Amino acid sequence: MTDVSVRFAPSPTGRLHVGNARAALLNWLFARKHGGSFLLRLDDTDAARSTPEFAQGIEADLRWLGLGWDRFARQSERFDFYTAATGKLKQSGRLYPCYETPEELELRRKIQLGRKKPPVYDRAALKLTDADRAKLEAEGRRPHWRFRLDHGVTAWDDLIHGRVEIDMASLSDPVLVRSDGYPLYTLSSVVDDGDLGITHVIRGEDHVTNTAAQIQLFAALDYAVPVFGHFSWLLDAEGAGLSKRIGSLSLADLREQGYEPMALNSLLARLGSADPVEPQLDVQALVAGFDLGRFSRAPARLDPHELDLLNARILHASDFNTVRDRLPAGVTEAFWLAIRGNIGRLTEAADWWPVVSGEIATVIEDPAVVAAAAETLPAEPWDGATWKAWTQAISARTGAKGKALFHPLRLALTGRDKGPEMAPLLPLIGRDRVAKRLSGV
Ligand code: GLU
Numbered sequence: 001m002t003d004v005s006v007r008f009a010p011s012p013t014g015r016l017h018v019g020n021a022r023a024a025l026l027n028w029l030f031a032r033k034h035g036g037s038f039l040l041r042l043d044d045t046d047a048a049r050s051t052p053e054f055a056q057g058i059e060a061d062l063r064w065l066g067l068g069w070d071r072f073a074r075q076s077e078r079f080d081f082y083t084a085a086t087g088k089l090k091q092s093g094r095l096y097p098c099y100e101t102p103e104e105l106e107l108r109r110k111i112q113l114g115r116k117k118p119p120v121y122d123r124a125a126l127k128l129t130d131a132d133r134a135k136l137e138a139e140g141r142r143p144h145w146r147f148r149l150d151h152g153v154t155a156w157d158d159l160i161h162g163r164v165e166i167d168m169a170s171l172s173d174p175v176l177v178r179s180d181g182y183p184l185y186t187l188s189s190v191v192d193d194g195d196l197g198i199t200h201v202i203r204g205e206d207h208v209t210n211t212a213a214q215i216q217l218f219a220a221l222d223y224a225v226p227v228f229g230h231f232s233w234l235l236d237a238e239g240a241g242l243s244k245r246i247g248s249l250s251l252a253d254l255r256e257q258g259y260e261p262m263a264l265n266s267l268l269a270r271l272g273s274a275d276p277v278e279p280q281l282d283v284q285a286l287v288a289g290f291d292l293g294r295f296s297r298a299p300a301r302l303d304p305h306e307l308d309l310l311n312a313r314i315l316h317a318s319d320f321n322t323v324r325d326r327l328p329a330g331v332t333e334a335f336w337l338a339i340r341g342n343i344g345r346l347t348e349a350a351d352w353w354p355v356v357s358g359e360i361a362t363v364i365e366d367p368a369v370v371a372a373a374a375e376t377l378p379a380e381p382w383d384g385a386t387w388k389a390w391t392q393a394i395s396a397r398t399g400a401k402g403k404a405l406f407h408p409l410r411l412a413l414t415g416r417d418k419g420p421e422m423a424p425l426l427p428l429i430g431r432d433r434v435a436k437r438l439s440g441v
Contacts (some may be wrong), residue, residue, distance in 0.1 A: 003036065003197075003199065004031060004037070004200060005031075005036055005037050005197050005198050005199045006030055006031050006038055006198065006199070006201075007038070007039035007040070007041050007192075007193070007198050008023055008028070008038070008040055008041070008069075009041040009042075009189065009192075010023075010024075010042065010043065010058055011044065011046065011049075011050065012042050012043075012050045012051060012054035012055035013050055013051075013054060014250075015057050015061065015251065015252050016057070016058055016250060016251045017251070018234065018249065018264070018268070018302065019204065021065060021251055021268060022268045022271075023202070023203055023204060024062060024065065025065065025268050025283075026231060026269075026292065027202050028283075029269060030200060030202055030290070030292055031070075033287050033290050037071055038068075038069050038070050039069060039070065039071040039072070039073060039196060039198070040058075040059070040071070040072050041072075041073045041074070041196075042055055042074040042075065043075050043185065043188070043189070045075045045079075045182065045183060045185075057252065060252075061252065064261050065264070066282075073192065073196060075188050075192065078192065079183070081191050081192070081195055082183035082191055083183075085187060085190075085221055086145070086176070086177055086183070089176070089221070090145075094147055094148050095147055095148070095176060095177070096125060096148055097125065097133065097143030097144075097145055098145070098175075099125065099128075099133070099136045099141045099143055105121075108122065118170055119172075120169070120172045121146070121172035125143075141179075142180070143179060144179045145175065145176055145177040146173040146175050147186070147187075147213065147216075148173055149168045149174075149213060151168050151169045152168060152169075153165050153167055154168055154213075156211065156212075156215060156225075156227075156228055158228050158229060158230055159200070159202070159228065159229030160232070160292065160296075160297060161205075161297055164211075164212075166209065166212035168212060168213075168216075171209060171213060174186045174210075174213050186210060186214060187217070189214070190214050190217045193218075193226060194218055194221055194223025198226050199224075199226055199227065200226055200227045201226045202228075202229045202231070202292065203229075203231075204233070205230040207230060208230050211228050211230070229295075231295055231300075232272055232297055232299045233300070234271070234272075234299070234300050234301075234302050235299045235300065235301050235302070236302060236303070236304075237304070251264075257345065258348070259307070259311055259345065260315065260346065262280060262281055262282070262283065262314050263307055263311035263314050264307065265283050266280050266286065266314070267302070267306060267310055269286040270289075271301070271302060272295050272296055272298070272299075272300025273291070273294040273295045274294045274295075274296065275289055275294055277306070277310070279317070281317060281322070308344055311344060311345060312343070315340055315344075315345075316340055316341050320336045320337070323336065323346060323349075326346055327346070327350075327353075328349065328353045330353075332428075334427075335353065335356055338425050338428060339419075339420045352420070355414050355425070356425065356428040356429050360414070360415040361415050362437045363412060363415055364408075364411075365407065365408040365411050366404070366407075366408035368398055369394060369400050369408045370408060370409075370412050370440075372397040373390070373394050373409060373412070373438050374435065374438040374439065375397070376394055376397060377390070377434065377435060378390055379431075380430075380431045383427060384423050384424055386423075386426055387422050387423040387426045390426075410422060412437055412438055413429060413434060413437055
């Protein structure tokens with residue numbers, strides 16, 4: 001494959017969600033895998049709902065994921081192309097004016113459903129004479145414009161679904177232009193994909209029937225028809241639609257909750273494919289094992305617990321330099337190395353920092369153990385071996401062992417009953433703080 005060109009085409013009418021992130025990532029990986037280019041296209045023709053803030057949010061979210069784009073386009077700057085395409089379609093007789101109001105269309109739909117017929121547009125407008133149209137326009141009606149589909153079967157070889165065949169008589173002729181002259185998604189998307197040389201359209205399977213109509217539109221506009229790949233739905237672990245916990249969260253929410261972008265990338269790059277999920281620290285590392293052909297038509301299940309586990313594994317393997325900007329001011333590398341194996345989210349680091357650098361509430365569970373600890377407290381300098389020698393001395397003096405020894409010490413020194421290994425933590429807390437905490441102050 002040469003000159004692969006793919007795109008991610010969100011509408012800036014909201015923030016990106018997990019499903020959008022998957023579309024962006026799979027396209028990005030496909031581009032990188034085939035040495036191609038990745039276009040970010042903002043589908044912002046809907047001026048009423050699109051905002052510059054959402055557009056900026058989308059760019060920020062993609063940067064957070066580490067998915068840079070090679071090309072950028074926004075549909076609101078491309079109306080001339082859509083107008084030219086409309087002219088061409090009118091000339092070839094593929095675009096025809098319709099005058100039905102939404103209420104009339106809805107009534108017909110109900111009648112068809114009542115007769116157990118599929119609610120497909122009946123093409124009544126094709127039968128209008130020039131005189132009929134003139135009369136309707138004189139009444140003040142403005143036409144919307146439909147693309148006349150060729151009936152028969154439209155087929156393509158989908159990268160994920162294999163051969164797909166759609167009986168075009170089962171589809172309504174799609175509206176391409178609204179009565180106010182505004183171009184709709186089917187038109188603008190095909191014109192851009194054609195004009196910007198998109199070779200592979202990779203998107204969710206909710207677009208499968210759009211694809212059949214779009215293939216005819218590419219041909220009607222003399223564009224090369226791209227290859228299509230439709231990935232499956234994302235479901236939650238129980239098989240329902242994506243759960244509230246993850247599905248309704250935006251990437252901004254996940255970032256705020258302290259998730260690592262690479263936890264999400266690592267999961268989304270393999271979810272729904274035959275390949276195992278592996279935590280990777282860099283999105284580039286996901287390219288080599290990526291193969292869209294390994295993705296299944298079956299819905300992919302996103303388990304929030306799996307995301308949590310991946311997040312923890314990624315933090316455990318992260319160098320200080322990759323996280324330091326997001327840690328509390330003053331945090332040292334030794335601190336990071338001491339706690340990274342024990343946190344699920346980076347935000348937890350801030351809870352541990354006062355344990356080694358500030359004041360915490362002390363908990364004295366077993367006064368005898370704590371008193372022995374204070375009496376045997378070694379002189380500094382301390383290192384990674386200090387904890388073992390000291391606790392042996394406390395044990396020798398009190399007879400306490402195992403949990404009876406370690407639990408009261410951990411509580412007295414950290415204020416919590418669980419946490420990172422004490423051996424590396426102890427020198428970071430330092431003798432003065434330890435002495436103070438053991439004295440119960
Ligand atoms: N803006 C469209 C959407 O978000 C793009 C769909 C497509 O990939 O063609 O659904």
